[in-house]
Amino acid sequence: MKIYEELISRGLIAQVTDEKEIRELVNDGNATFYIGFDPTADSLHVGHFVALCLMKRLQMAGNKPVVLLGGGTGYIGDPSGRTDLRSMMTPETIQHNCDCFKNQIEKFIELDEDKAIMVNNIDWLLDLNYVELLREVGSHFSINNMLRAECYKQRMEKGLSFLELNYMIMQSFDFYHLFINHGCNMQFGGDDQWSNMLGGRELIRRKLGKNSYAMTNTLLMNSEGSKMGKTAKGAVWLDPNKTSPFEFYQYWRNINDADVLKCIRMLTFLPLDQINEMSKWEGSQLNEAKEILAFELTKLVHSEEKAKDAKSSSHSLFITGTDDSNMPSTEISKNQLVHGVINVIELMVECKLTTSKSEARRVIQQGGLSINDIKVDSVDLCISSLALEKGIKIRKGKKKYHKAFMI
RNA sequence: GGUGGGAUUCCCGAGUGGCUAAAGGGAACAGACUGUAAAUCUGUCGGCUCCGCCUUCGAUGGUUCGAAUCCAUCUCCCACCA
Incomplete structure (x- = not known):
């Protein structure tokens, strides 16, 4: 099974611009694709993890990832999927968050000039000249079309600022910039990014007459239709200081029955045959699946050792009731x-x-x-x-x- | 710029002078049941020196025995029109 088929089987692909061409491109390892990460916090969370996994999978299949840190777009704030304005971050915070992201991503994606690169859009967005940008880029965007985009539509009721309206243009410009400077022919991102991604593709087509591709990954939603990776205390972070490996493990261990298999399929690197076998499990047997999910993910995000620790802590706490040194x-x-x-x-x-x-x-x-x-x-x-x-x-x-x- | 409308406890949202720490829902927390699940049921859900006391209803000042509720000023939001 080739990579594209595998991604489909795992339920990771939500939308693609040109199915046939994209399949060929990624299966042959000819894609140079980017995923943007806006520095909204000082750690990545589970949502980012889905994207990182995808990046990893595509990289293993011979494609070249471009990790884009949104140091520049962070100044704007993506309105997609939001009902209110994001609070504006100071340049210092943005810088700090970028540094944190960088450290976490480096552990996961092999960065090397040939294999993957990391860039920060602050390097080209901040110096843009307003009038020039309006003429060169702004003229290619139709307000009518933009307002029809799902991400803005939702905001029409609550109010949308000009600042946020420009987010799409900035992201589109990123794609255009990477296309020219790094031969980046594909953009990847969460499904909520779809309209922003199409914007970039359209810009490239209009300005250069060239074709480019975009595909989105399924957002991690639970069976109740809300975003996963959130707890009462906030997001489930990848930073062990913000969400300890034990808490991380427990989050997945306590997942709904209805969501276990989907998560295993999407997030772990276990072979599909094995997963299909597990999908026959029912009732309390699913507890075993939950343990596998929790273990695999903790291993990926932290380490095998931490995963083992978390698992044994969990066991001693809930099964045998003995004390353990791993508890907070x-x-x-x-x-x-x-x-x-x-x-x-x-x-x-x-x-x-x-x-x-x-x-x-x-x-x-x-x-x-x-x-x-x-x-x-x-x-x-x-x-x-x-x-x-x-x-x-x-x-x-x-x-x-x-x-x-x-x- | 004009004209209206609004700001209530984590969120949504009632409340228009005392019976209001403030209805209802959601979230959350605890208990029962369970599979460390879901659903359900029960209780809790501002703080404290906790059978009592203190602080809350955008901000400040005022009227009143008494205000989230009335008045004044201010701040911020929203809608329609330009």
């Missing part, structure tokens, strides 16, 4: 104790298990807290320094484990 922990210092003890409520807040004492009190009153496997039934319970020196295991609700200790 908080060190309590001596001066936080009063008369050699600390109140449970204070302790919970200290460990960031709850954001306020009221909340901590409620959890205890509802029977949701246990320490060293003994349910806490009084909000007045105090923990001694002796216990803390040994280290205590706090469990809030069913799945939140935390360790508190004192040296």
Whole structure:
């Protein structure tokens, strides 16, 4: 099976401009394609990961990726899929985020002049001359068409600023620039980028009379139709300092039944035969599939060792109930104790298990807290320094484990 | 520039002088049931020194025994017209 067919089988391709030509191009390893990453945060998240995997797969098939950091487009902010204006970032933040992205991507994609390159659109966007751009590029865009694009349509009700309207033009210009300077003949991106990508293709056609290609990957949506990779606390980050390997593992381990196979297919590098075999699984057997998914992804994003750790922590916590050194922990210092003890409520807040004492009190009153496997039934319970020196295991609700200790 | 409309607790959204820490829904959190799933049911859902007290309804000042609700000024949004 060739790469294009594989991508289709994995459900990764959403839309393509010219199916036949693109198939040939990527199957023969003749594509130089780019994917843009706008530096919206100081870490990549799961959504980016889908794109990175695709990049990797295409690279392994002999195509050349161009990683585009959106240091310039970050100044504008993509309105696609948004109901409100993105908050404007300072140049310092953008720079910092770009640096973070760079570090993470480098670990995943082999960068080498022949195999893949990384560029930053700040290098060409920031120096554009307004009037010149209007004449050279702006004249090729039809406002009527732009407003018909899905990404803007949604914003017509809530309001769309001129700044955001220009995002499409900037992204189109990127493609045009890369086409000329790096022989980049294809653009890849999330399905929500489709109209922006067509804009670039159209610009290349109008200005150079040349054909170029675009294809989008399926957005990772759950069975309820909302974007995956989000938790109550925010995104699931790839940065281990923002989302620990254990949390990362748990996110996938706790995924809906309906979404497991789809995720395995899309995100892991397991052979399709094996995945098809797994798709016959039902009911509680899916737990096994979830473990595989969680393990494989943790391995890809962090390392095999971290994945093993996460898996064994998960097992010892949920199956055998034993303690484990991998759970998040908080060190309590001596001066936080009063008369050699600390109140449970204070302790919970200290460990960031709850954001306020009221909340901590409620959890205890509802029977949701246990320490060293003994349910806490009084909000007045105090923990001694002796216990803390040994280290205590706090469990809030069913799945939140935390360790508190004192040296 | 003109004319209207709006800003309420994490989000949506009621509330138009006291009975309002503020309906309803969503999210979230805890409990039951389970497969570390979903669905369902129950409870909670501003803070604290928690049977009581304190701070919230865009901002500031005022009227009143008493205001999210009335008045004034300001800030920001939106719609229609230009």
